[in-house]
Amino acid sequence: MKLDINAVPTPSYVLEEETLRRNLAIFDRVQRESGAKIILALKGFAFWSAFPWIRETLHGATASSLHEARLAYEEFKRETHVYSVAFSDAEFPEILKIADHIVFNSFSQWRRFRDQVKGSPRKPQCGIRINPGYSEIKTPLYDPCYANSRLGVTRAEFKPEDLDGISGLHFHAHCGNNSDTLERVVESFEKLYGEFIPKMKWINFGGGHHITRADYDVDRLIRVVKSFRERHGVEVYLEPGEAVGWRTGPLVSSVLDIVRNGMDIAILDTSATAHMPDTLEMPYRPEIRGAAEPGVLPHTYRLGGLTCLAGDVIGDYSFEKPLEIGDRLVFEDMIHYTIVKNTTFNGVNLPSLCIWTKEGELKVVRKFGYEDYRDRNS
Ligand SMILES: Cc1ncc(COP(=O)(O)O)c(C=O)c1O
Structure with a gap:
């Protein structure tokens, strides 16, 4: 059934269940054939009314802050992963109560919080984000490996003597890349950090993999992950955000x-x-x-x-x-990185959140109003 654009209240983001499920079927195949565990990066897609469908396939969600971590824990309800550029003393104890994996951006953060981790009843698995020393991202705004980047420990700053209690390494060096790029990033990662992999239970290959894009080479991704797992005997995580919400619905507006x-x-x-x-x-x-x-x-x-x-x-x-x-004007592919980043600048109201179900029903799941604008200003 075709969505009647004239029936959509404007402005609205309309999430299409059917295309989301199509994306999930691709992730399902990747997980089955490569053995990877895929988790949803909330920074790109946090439309939680759709979490009941997504958690049928994905193993969990990954957060970059306490609030995203709560959403993962309370609404996604599978594995809760958290990575933050820096955890604060005030928020870390809250994160410890709900996280299954915590990834630190530096050894100094790990040293600061490791005693709290050891003493916590939940005992999350901890990891260090490293800089794999290679990326192919053309836009500096999105490249975690540019010179003097603050994201991830470089090989020169890596502290093998502080690995006690660390069970994983994490890198994020992709942004809309294909799997041939992943192959080259993995090669650089292994060259720089290969000697530490035997000490690890898991390696997280980060996000930025455009797995659901029509020209993405899924077979190669499966080969890269499978052979990595076989070579090293570790679990591999992938944490896409954009690829989950990729082409899952438009923003509908009026002139x-x-x-x-x-x-x-x-x-x-x-x-x-x-x-x-x-x-x-x-x-x-x-x-x-x-x-x-x-x-x-x-x-x-x-x-x-x-x-x-x-x-x-x-x-x-x-x-x-x-x-x-x-x-009506229909802006295609407006579900990922829009809703999570939108603002009430000028007091302009936020677009409603709608779902177009596979049965052909248009559900308005959230409308915004004056209170949303007022309450974030004092
Ligand atoms: C650490 C980390 N993981 C995952 C992602 C998700 O990336 P994407 O939405 O491009 O898949 C990002 C995006 O910035 C990230 O910084």
Whole structure:
């Protein structure tokens, strides 16, 4: 059944159960054939109404903060993994109560908290994030291996004498990469840290693996993980965020006004900066259903957001027919890294959260209002 776009209250993110389940089937195959354990990175996808479907397949969720850890523990209800660039004295005891795996970003953090870990009833498994010394990420904003990066211990700073109590190593050096890149990162990791792997129970290969993208080489991923596990006798974790939410639904918006300044400009009831921040931060050009590059179709518009930020512009697009006030525009693939990053800048309301079930029902699972804006300001 096709989603009736005109029935969607705008603006709304619409998570499609069927495409999410399609992604989960790919993860299921990877886990069965490679032996990897896959966990959901909440930083990219935290739409927890969908957790009951996701936990049928994925082993758990990974958090980067106390709040994400609570969400993993309370709503995902399988393994709770936590990695933070730095844990605070105030929050660490709370994390200790709910975490199954804790990954430290430095040996100084591990030394600071290891006695608390040893004395805790839950006894989480601990790991150290290392810098594998190699990545192929083109955008420095997303590259944890750039010169002087604060993310992960370098080989020069690695402290073998402090490994007592450490059962895993973690690296995250991918961002939308394919599995040939993983193969090269693993090679660099083994060259630098291979001597420590026999002391470990697990190695976490981080996130950034675009496993559910159409051109991702899943067979190679399976080969890389399987042969690593066989070579070293350890468990392997993968923790994708984006690949879980990849192409699982759009952001639906409406045209509120059309103005002119040298060209036609449509003002939408959504915002690049508040509702799809990566279009400005990454930056990238989102795909709009039925639209093309400017000038390709007869009617070209600049699409602008609701906030007073001059650069709150999504881009220039062309359409078959002239846009009219009230028309719906469908921004494709807007579930991952949008909802988790959106803001109420300018007091602009947050888009509703909807689910389009595989039975063809549109459920509005969350609407936002004035209180959400008020309560985060004092
Ligand atoms: C440590 C860590 N794990 C997992 C992820 C998830 O990455 P992605 O959503 O690209 O799969 C990230 C993203 O920044 C990360 O920093």
